[in-house]
Structure formats: C-alpha cells, structure tokens
Amino acid sequence: IIAGEIIPDFISPSGKGKVLHRRVGFRDVYKVMDAPLNEECFFRAKGKVELWNAWTGEVSELAVMQETKDGTFLQIPNPPPRSSLIVFSPGEPKVALKDSSEIETHLSETIVLDSVWSCEFIPTMDNRWGDFRLPATNEMIGVEARELQYMPVIQSNDSWNKPADEDSWPLVRNTFGPQMYKLYVGNEIDFEDFIDAAKKSLADNKTVKLDNKEFVWEPYEFSWRWGVLDQPGSQGWHGLKGRVDDRFLILDDDGHFIFRTTLIVKKDTETRMLIKGEKPECILINGKPIAGNEIRLRGGTNQLIVAFRNIRGKGLEPGRGLTIVDNRPRSSVVFVSADEYQPVGSHPLEMEWYGHPGLLLFDFFENKPLVGYYRFLASPGLQGMHFKAFGQVECLIDGKPVTLQSNETTRDDGTNEYNLALDKTHSFPVWVDFRVKHIPGYYGGAAFPEPIKILTGTGKINIGDWSKMGVLQHYSGGIRYKKTFNLTARQSEGRVTLDLGEVIATCELLVNSKPVGVLINSPFIADISEYIQxxxxxxxxxxxxxxxxxxxxxxxxxxxxxxxxxxGPVEIKISYQEI
Structure with a gap:
C-alpha cells in the first residue's frame, strides 16, 4: 500500500536498470546503469534533459517521449555496460516526434575491415627509477624475448644441424637453466641403500632401482640470480618484498633427497664450500665423503653429490588472498675459490652468489661439446636486436643467416654483447633462430643473462590477442593500430559508427587525425560521423x-x-535517416 503511494525516482520496465540520483542545486542528476539501449524509462523529474559525456565533456540534448505530472519518459541513450549521465535542468524539454512524419533511422550497410593492420609499438615502462627492473636503467622497456624454445645437441663441428620437430622444443626463460639432477625417495627407503643405488646409476645416468621400484633422476633448474623459477622463497603477505632466497635447493616432501652435478676446473684448485639452510647428511666429491669446508678439486671434471636424510618437508601454505606462504626446508651448497670465498654482497632481487667472481659453476652436461639451438617468434616490424650471451652466437632471421656485430673481448661478467641492425624491416612476425656454442654452466635460458631487446619499426599485425603472438606475450605498453577505409559520398552523409569489437584494455581513437575520444570499456563503439569524409x-x-x-x-x-x-571484429556501420 505504501509503495503504491510513493512515486519511484526511476522505473526501468525491464527491471534491469539501476540509478544513482542526486539533487544538485537546481538540477536533478541521474547516473543510469544496466538499462537496455533505447528502453523507455521513467524519471521523477521534469525540464530540459541533457546527456553529459563524462569522458569528453560534451553535452547533448535528449528528446523526451512524454512528460506527465509525475515526471518524464525518455529512451536510454547508451548500451550497457556504458552508463549514462542524464541531467534535468529548468526549461522546456525537447519532445521526440511521434506522428507519421517522424524521422526513422535504420541500418543500411556494414563494412567489415580486414584483420591486417599497420602497427607501431609505443613503450610505456620508464625504468629510470627501477620501477620495472633492477638495477634502474635509463630506458623505456619495450618488446623483449624473455622465453625461447630450446634444444641442446652434442656437436663438435661448427655447422648448423638444427633438430627437427621444432614446435615440440620446450620453453626456457632467460637466466634459468639446468644446474643439477634431483632424486627423491620416501622415508620407507633405507638411506644408505639409497646412496649406494644412486652412485651405481651415475655411469649410465639411468633410473635408480630400489625395493622393486624405479626412481628417476630429474633435471633441476634455477637461476644464479633469481633462484628457482617462480619460487623465490617466503615473502610474507601481499606478494614480493624485494627478496630472493639464497637457498636454491628446495626440499618439498618427507623423505630423502640427492642432488648431483659436476664441478669443472682447469687445474687443481683450492676451494671453500659454503652451506646455507638445511645441512646435508653427506656430501661426496668424486664418490668420496668430504669433511670440513676446504676442498681441493682436481683439474677437470669433479662429480658432486649432496644428500639429505629424513627431511620433514612442509608444503606451501595458503595465505591471504592469492598469497602463498613458503616455509619449505631449503638449502644451498656452493663452491668458491679459496681466496675469494666471501660473498660480494647482493642487490635486491638476486641471490648473493650472483656475479661472485670466485663462484664455481655447476656443469649439468659434464663438459660435453654442446651447442644449443634457440628460436622465438619476433614481433612485427623487426629491425634489429641487442642482447648479451654466454658463448658464441650465430643467427638466422626468417631462415636466412645474418651477421651479428659483437664486441671483440668478453665483458667482465663473462658475456659477449651482440647487436643486429637489419637492412630491411620485416613487416610481419618472423622466426629468429640462434645457435649458441655453450660455455659449461650456461645452458638453457642461462645462456642469456638478460631479455633480448627487440628493435622495431612499422609492421603489420593481425588483430587478436597479442599475448599469444610470440615475444609479445610479455609486452606491456601500447600498440598504435592504423587502417584506411573508403566511403562513397552517399555513405559519408549517413550516420557512421565504428564498432571495434573487443579491446583490451583501453584505446584512444583518431579518425583522419582528429581525436574522437578515449574508450575504456565495452561496447567499444564511437560515432565518427563528423570526422569522416x-x-x-x-x-x-x-x-x-x-x-x-x-x-x-x-x-x-x-x-x-x-x-x-x-x-575485433572491426566494423563500419552506416545508417540513414528517412522521413
């Protein structure tokens, strides 16, 4: 009964519309949301009606369908999810035509634009203060290759002998590479039997057989800078805290663990062993237990085994929201030259061993003559590259050899620096292939200590999700899309609407060099009638x-x-008014 005596502020016949209504001075301001386009809704207000565009500041008058003693009926001008800011002011309303001579607007033509657009990259990540990468660099971070497909091959000659079935090559990320093998068994297995069986399997690198069960040596990867991939150690609430755990051996279950690898030195070398975190049960060098921290390594290849007994491995614990609390047992065992055993200190977001001049690297492949084949799909508009690498690098662009410019001497960090400036711009994405003559200890993504910088010009891009387009997967920034279309004189006289389809996330639109506006949510539609010719x-x-x-x-x-x-899809929609 009470509801029937009160006139609502707003009525949406579909029941979908919602409003926020405020009386501001002499005006009634309605923010209308979710009401269908052209739905005739009731407003408990009277007077002159305007649509205020919050993005452009444009004000346009709205025609009302009817005005009663209680309020006004008018059609909703914007489709959801775009809201409408409708303002009533004192004055006479504009009334929509209702007789037989009413102007009718109907869709007449749709022009579907093809999917290939011209494109230019507009980097936005200004790293002068280290906001996006440490250390800070005076650069705008643009298109980069951070992940590459990779396949190692034992090869002693200098010819290209790229393995087939390239699509099946696994992805590797820069700085991360195989360092050790890992073997795990449960506590039900006797630890001494576990060690003996593991030592016997080293000659042929096959599975370990214990109690009628087979256990497999699994490659164990990490980065000397970032630690284990996506597992930098417990950070506390709400994500990263600028720390990378120095303990790169993660003991993530109950039982026994063995990590094995090789250490290679050119001559007999006095070294110091440094251990952090969980203490190993035993450490073997060339099959013999070692005692103390000062070890003399023989020149050549030295087999290293690090074993942990009866670990009580804690799992990852859920924190607040998306945060994961990582309290798993961890350890690290490293060897450094005896005269340079002190940590050199670390920057935020790197292990203390990163860049240590005395660090002895682990050699996962045991000093075999190895080359690595890498490939990635470059961005449109490829003009060149700049990168650092451990090892000698050869390159193919679109299947054709190119000459890389390299510094003649190795940098202090052991890398070679390479530059490539192409004679022509590759408009469409092309495959880039590398052949790297590996340096022991730098396999997989570890051969590239930094992302590969891609130099670009104007290219051609197919509309679609650019995170699925090769190196653009990791590109945060802008892309300027350009396209032309033709209209007849008759078409240019109609109401011309540009429908961009899906856009992620925001866009600024210009037509014939004239700014139309900024669109930040769907529908990504703009009336471009006044801008076309x-x-x-x-x-x-x-x-x-x-x-x-x-x-x-x-x-x-x-x-x-x-x-x-x-x-997309991107469409030009043309409608005409007829009496």
Missing part, C-alpha cells in the same frame, strides 16, 4: 594493455590475465 579515411587507434604481461615473468601471485590488444 568521402573517399579515403584513416583510423588511428592507440591501444594500451596492463602490466599483467610484464608480471608473467615476475614471481608474483598477482600475475593477472595477459590478454591484450585489438581483438
């Missing part, structure tokens, strides 16, 4: 994504969804 018209669309793509290679629980770019 007969003949050739130019679309300039600047699309920015989010930092999610950058975060995909950061050990953060807040990686987000990397979906990015102009997905």
């Amino acid at each position: 007969p003949g050739t018209n130019y679309i300039d669309l600047l699309v920015y994504n989010t930092l999610s793509n950058q975060y995909q290679t950061t050990p953060s629980p807040y990686k987000g969804n990397p979906r990015s770019g102009l997905e």
Whole structure:
C-alpha cells in the first residue's frame, strides 16, 4: 500500500536498470546503469534533459517521449555496460516526434575491415627509477624475448644441424637453466641403500632401482640470480618484498633427497664450500665423503653429490588472498675459490652468489661439446636486436643467416654483447633462430643473462590477442593500430559508427587525425560521423594493455590475465535517416 503511494525516482520496465540520483542545486542528476539501449524509462523529474559525456565533456540534448505530472519518459541513450549521465535542468524539454512524419533511422550497410593492420609499438615502462627492473636503467622497456624454445645437441663441428620437430622444443626463460639432477625417495627407503643405488646409476645416468621400484633422476633448474623459477622463497603477505632466497635447493616432501652435478676446473684448485639452510647428511666429491669446508678439486671434471636424510618437508601454505606462504626446508651448497670465498654482497632481487667472481659453476652436461639451438617468434616490424650471451652466437632471421656485430673481448661478467641492425624491416612476425656454442654452466635460458631487446619499426599485425603472438606475450605498453577505409559520398552523409569489437584494455581513437575520444570499456563503439569524409579515411587507434604481461615473468601471485590488444571484429556501420 505504501509503495503504491510513493512515486519511484526511476522505473526501468525491464527491471534491469539501476540509478544513482542526486539533487544538485537546481538540477536533478541521474547516473543510469544496466538499462537496455533505447528502453523507455521513467524519471521523477521534469525540464530540459541533457546527456553529459563524462569522458569528453560534451553535452547533448535528449528528446523526451512524454512528460506527465509525475515526471518524464525518455529512451536510454547508451548500451550497457556504458552508463549514462542524464541531467534535468529548468526549461522546456525537447519532445521526440511521434506522428507519421517522424524521422526513422535504420541500418543500411556494414563494412567489415580486414584483420591486417599497420602497427607501431609505443613503450610505456620508464625504468629510470627501477620501477620495472633492477638495477634502474635509463630506458623505456619495450618488446623483449624473455622465453625461447630450446634444444641442446652434442656437436663438435661448427655447422648448423638444427633438430627437427621444432614446435615440440620446450620453453626456457632467460637466466634459468639446468644446474643439477634431483632424486627423491620416501622415508620407507633405507638411506644408505639409497646412496649406494644412486652412485651405481651415475655411469649410465639411468633410473635408480630400489625395493622393486624405479626412481628417476630429474633435471633441476634455477637461476644464479633469481633462484628457482617462480619460487623465490617466503615473502610474507601481499606478494614480493624485494627478496630472493639464497637457498636454491628446495626440499618439498618427507623423505630423502640427492642432488648431483659436476664441478669443472682447469687445474687443481683450492676451494671453500659454503652451506646455507638445511645441512646435508653427506656430501661426496668424486664418490668420496668430504669433511670440513676446504676442498681441493682436481683439474677437470669433479662429480658432486649432496644428500639429505629424513627431511620433514612442509608444503606451501595458503595465505591471504592469492598469497602463498613458503616455509619449505631449503638449502644451498656452493663452491668458491679459496681466496675469494666471501660473498660480494647482493642487490635486491638476486641471490648473493650472483656475479661472485670466485663462484664455481655447476656443469649439468659434464663438459660435453654442446651447442644449443634457440628460436622465438619476433614481433612485427623487426629491425634489429641487442642482447648479451654466454658463448658464441650465430643467427638466422626468417631462415636466412645474418651477421651479428659483437664486441671483440668478453665483458667482465663473462658475456659477449651482440647487436643486429637489419637492412630491411620485416613487416610481419618472423622466426629468429640462434645457435649458441655453450660455455659449461650456461645452458638453457642461462645462456642469456638478460631479455633480448627487440628493435622495431612499422609492421603489420593481425588483430587478436597479442599475448599469444610470440615475444609479445610479455609486452606491456601500447600498440598504435592504423587502417584506411573508403566511403562513397552517399555513405559519408549517413550516420557512421565504428564498432571495434573487443579491446583490451583501453584505446584512444583518431579518425583522419582528429581525436574522437578515449574508450575504456565495452561496447567499444564511437560515432565518427563528423570526422569522416568521402573517399579515403584513416583510423588511428592507440591501444594500451596492463602490466599483467610484464608480471608473467615476475614471481608474483598477482600475475593477472595477459590478454591484450585489438581483438575485433572491426566494423563500419552506416545508417540513414528517412522521413
């Protein structure tokens, strides 16, 4: 009864519409949400009606369908999820035509634009203060290759002998590579039997057989800078705290663990062993237990075994939100030259061993003559590259050899620096292949201590999710899409609407070099009638994504969804008014 006596502020016949209504001075301001486009809704207000565009500041008058003693009926001008800011002011309303001579608008034509667009990259990550990568660098971080497909091959000659079935090559990330083998058994296995069986399996690198069970040596990878991939150690609440755990051996279950690898020195060398975290039950060098921290390694290859007994491995514990609390037992065992055993100190986000001049590297492949084949799909507009690598590098672009410019001497960090400037721009994405003559200890992604910087010009891109387009998977920034379309004189006289389809995340639109506006949510539709002309018209669309793509290679629980770019379909819709 009471509800029937009260006139609502707003009525949506579909029941979908919602409003926020405020009386501001002499105006009634309605923010209308979720009401269907053109739905005739009731507003408990009267007077002149305007649509205020919150993005452009434009004000346009709205025609009302009817005005009663209680309020006004008018059609909703924007489709969901776009809201409408409708303002009533004192004055006479504009009334929509209702007789037989009413102007009718109907869709007449749709022009579907093809999927290939011209593109340019607009980097946005200014790293002068180290906001996106440490140490800080005076650069805008643009397109980079951070993950590459990889296949190692034992090969002593200098010819290209790339393995087949390239699509099956696993992905590796820069700085991360195989360092050791890991073997795990449960506590039900006798530890001494475990050690003996493991030592016997070293000659042929086969499985370990114990109690009628087979246990497999698994490659164990980490980065001397970042530690274990995406497992930097417990950070506390809400993600990263600028720390990387120096203990790179993760003991993640109840039972016994063995890690094995080789240490290679050119001559007999006095070394010091440094242990952090969980203390191993035993450490073997060339099959013999060692005591104390000062060890003399023989020149050549030295087999290292690090074994842990009866570990009580804690799992990862859920924290607040997406945060994971990592309290798993960890350890590290490293060898450094006896005269340079002190840690050199570390920067945030790197292990203390990173860049240590006396560190003896682990050689996963036991000093075999090895080359690594790498490949990645470059971005559109490829003009060149700049990168550092451990080892000599040869390169193919689109299957053709190119000459890399290299410094003649090795840098202090042991890397070679390479530059490539192409004679022509590759408009469409092409495959880049590397052949790296490996240096022991730098396999997989570890051969590249930094991302490979891609130098770009104007290219051609197919609309779609750019996070699925090779190296663009990790690109956070902008892409300027450009396209032309033609209109006849008759078409240019109609109401012309540009429908961009799906866009992630925001875009700025220009037509014929005139700014149309900024679109931040769907529907990504703009009336471009006042900007078009007969003949050739130019679309300039600047699309920015989010930092999610950058975060995909950061050990953060807040990686987000990397979906990015102009997905379309893109259509020009033309309608005409008829009396």
